[in-house]
Amino acid sequence: MQRRKFITKSTLASFSALLGAEIVFGKTIPENYNLIGLQDPDPFKLFSKNKEMVVLNNKPWNMEAQAHLLDDKITPNEFMFIRNNGIIPENIDVENWTIEFDGESVKQKKTYSLSELKSKFKQHSYQLTLECGGNGRSEFDPPAKGNQWTIGAVSCATWTGVRLKDVLEDIGIKDDAVYIGYHAADTHLSKDPKKEPISRGVPMAKALQDETLIAFKMNGKDIPLAHGYPLRLIAGGFPASASGKWINRISVRNKVHDGAKMTGTAYRVPCKPVAPGEKVKDEDMCIIESMPVKSLITYPKTGAIIKKGNSLNIRGHAWAGELEVERVSYSIDFGSTWQSCELKAPRNRLAWQHFSAAIQFPQEGYYEVWAKATDAQGESQPMLLPGWNPKGYLNNACHRIAIKVG
Numbered sequence: 001m002q003r004r005k006f007i008t009k010s011t012l013a014s015f016s017a018l019l020g021a022e023i024v025f026g027k028t029i030p031e032n033y034n035l036i037g038l039q040d041p042d043p044f045k046l047f048s049k050n051k052e053m054v055v056l057n058n059k060p061w062n063m064e065a066q067a068h069l070l071d072d073k074i075t076p077n078e079f080m081f082i083r084n085n086g087i088i089p090e091n092i093d094v095e096n097w098t099i100e101f102d103g104e105s106v107k108q109k110k111t112y113s114l115s116e117l118k119s120k121f122k123q124h125s126y127q128l129t130l131e132c133g134g135n136g137r138s139e140f141d142p143p144a145k146g147n148q149w150t151i152g153a154v155s156c157a158t159w160t161g162v163r164l165k166d167v168l169e170d171i172g173i174k175d176d177a178v179y180i181g182y183h184a185a186d187t188h189l190s191k192d193p194k195k196e197p198i199s200r201g202v203p204m205a206k207a208l209q210d211e212t213l214i215a216f217k218m219n220g221k222d223i224p225l226a227h228g229y230p231l232r233l234i235a236g237g238f239p240a241s242a243s244g245k246w247i248n249r250i251s252v253r254n255k256v257h258d259g260a261k262m263t264g265t266a267y268r269v270p271c272k273p274v275a276p277g278e279k280v281k282d283e284d285m286c287i288i289e290s291m292p293v294k295s296l297i298t299y300p301k302t303g304a305i306i307k308k309g310n311s312l313n314i315r316g317h318a319w320a321g322e323l324e325v326e327r328v329s330y331s332i333d334f335g336s337t338w339q340s341c342e343l344k345a346p347r348n349r350l351a352w353q354h355f356s357a358a359i360q361f362p363q364e365g366y367y368e369v370w371a372k373a374t375d376a377q378g379e380s381q382p383m384l385l386p387g388w389n390p391k392g393y394l395n396n397a398c399h400r401i402a403i404k405v406g
């Protein structure tokens with residue numbers, strides 16, 4: 001007969017430390033037992049996300065959508081991807097939340113409370129596309145480390161806040177300003193308070209655009225905690241890593257901001273194309289700015305079956321970083337021929353655009369419907385992978401869905 005094994009004294013002690021309480025009958029806990037108190041909370045409930053969202057990581061929390069979940073014209077919270085580099089701040093004190101402006105290129109440091117920001121400056125709302133620079137990373141070969149995003153790290157919600165440029169004007173900026181960098185309240189995974197999980201920014205020209213906001217509302221409500229409550233920077237069209245969540249400080253720099261994840265391979269790609277797997281010198285890496293043209297078929301869901309003779313109405317969104325999308329085409333013959341989709345103008349600059357098409361199929365069988373967008377400068381999506389880069393950024397390959405007719 002085998003004797004039941006119990007957890008060791010040292011495991012028990014570490015469990016108690018993690019729980020912050022003595023486990024009173026701890027001695028009788030069997031080996032390899034999962035204490036409820038140490039299990040992860042349900043992330044769908046915790047973040048009010050739809051059950052079909054896909055969790056890529058729990059330390060830190062990272063979650064993506066699937067194409068069909070992004071069908072809404074304005075992305076609701078339940079379908080919005082979450083990308084965290086560190087630990088979400090706890091016990092946020094909104095009443096005393098402030099944002100400080102400092103750096104070499106401010107005439108004077110200045111701090112605003114949330115209510116000052118809201119009352120002193122005009123408020124603006126824009127629908128803004130946020131796509132993680134690593135969206136699509138899972139397809140690169142050789143593979144790139146990091147969250148293995150498929151296609152779901154993109155959103156387009158309505159953000160309300162004050163223009164960063166109005167605040168910068170109030171503060172007074174020196175002529176040598178080059179870049180702004182954000183600082184935020186999240187904690188580094190090491191829990192070292194001296195380390196920031198991420199501190200990125202944008203060039204001055206981007207900081208001064210009308211649509212660059214210090215936002216306090218998402219889709220008309222307080223920003224959800226996971227998305228930056230109570231204050232976040234929004235720089236639509238740039239990799240979403242430039243849109244700092246939980247921000248409490250913005251530095252106006254007289255050089256390119258050198259905060260966490262601004263250097264090395266982080267959010268930087270080879271300035272010129274390289275062979276897959278090639279080592280790239282640091283000076284040959286360029287910071288990602290405007291995101292490339294891309295599109296997503298959000299209806300129907302891949303695998304849909306339609307009756308013979310019926311036409312299929314597809315729809316989706318297309319976006320092109322800082323540019324407008326000029327055209328979206330679809331193909332049902334693996335890219336041999338392309339037909340035009342109907343394409344709507346964006347609600348405002350930097351918002352994704354909606355496309356649709358009614359497709360006729362020549363006969364029963366299996367098809368793949370491909371979508372391809374082209375931006376205002378004539379740049380189109382590649383059908384398969386774009387250029388390889390060390391961290392697997394900027395995969396803007398065409399999206400496709402499978403359809404059976406008959």
Ligand SMILES: Nc1nc2c(c(=O)[nH]1)N[C@H]1C(S)=C(S)[C@@H](COP(=O)(O)O)O[C@H]1N2
Pocket residue numbers: 080081082083084085086130131132133155184185186197198226227228239240241242243244245246247
């Ligand atoms: N403070 C802070 N801001 C942040 C991040 C973070 O980890 N901490 N992640 C960035 C990255 S990499 C992305 S893609 C977006 C994701 O925004 P979301 O989680 O609201 O979708 O937030 C950016 N802002």
Ligand SMILES: [Mo]
Pocket residue numbers: 083131132133134240241
């Ligand atoms: Mo990101």
